Amino acid sequence: MQQKPPTSITVAEATSKMEHYCAYQERCHKDIVTKLNTMRLIPAAKEQIIIHLIEHNFLNEERFAKSFARGKFSIKKWGKQRIIRELKYRDISQYNLKEALKEISDTDYLNTFHELAEKKYHLLTETNLIKKRKKLTDYLLYRGWETHLVFEKVRELFE
CATH class of the missing domain: 1.10.10 (Arc Repressor Mutant, subunit A)
Structure with missing residues (x-):
């Protein structure tokens, strides 16, 4: 079975594809560079496309x-x-x-944290309190909540 040679794509076509890619969902520079690398373009063309996307506010x-x-x-x-x-x-x-x-308000942040911790606490079926405590702590830390908040809340829930 023969493999098809990689099809070449013009800069205009690549630019149009990238505009659609950015318009569909917010993207970061790293996403764009990764996507452009799959298109097998020369570095100058990639740079030109990125500049175009920034100038036309597709990439911010x-x-x-x-x-x-x-x-x-x-x-x-x-x-x-x-x-x-x-x-x-x-x-x-x-x-x-x-x-x-700054997009996350402190009150929303703390309210969400307390709701999430309490919901998970009640969902855990573990009977061994030490294991239950560890599972809750690991869950909250994995989700990226600050350690002082996590340990404070775990202490409060297990008293």
């Missing part, structure tokens, strides 16, 4: 970071530590990271 790192933080907090109930870790993985600047975290 600050907007991405804010949207990411809001979404992961409100939908997945992630804590700030997990959000920071994921944004750093995507090479988001320190400034954009701080701006993104």
Whole structure:
């Protein structure tokens, strides 16, 4: 069976594809670079496309970071530590990271944390209290909640 040679794509076609890719969902620079690498373009063409996306506001790192933080907090109930870790993985600047975290109000943050901890506590069926305590602690820490909040809440729930 013969393999088809890789099809070449013009810069205009690649730009159009990337515009659609960015319009569908907020993207970070790392996502764009990864996607462009799959298109087998020369470095100059990749750079040209990225500049075009930034100039036409398809690619905006600050907007991405804010949207990411809001979404992961409100939908997945992630804590700030997990959000920071994921944004750093995507090479988001320190400034954009701080701006993104401002999107989460302190009252919402604490209310969500307490609701999540209490819900998980009641869902755990473990009878051994030490194991139950560890499972709850591990769950909250994995989701990126601050250690002082987690240990305080676990102590409160197991008294």
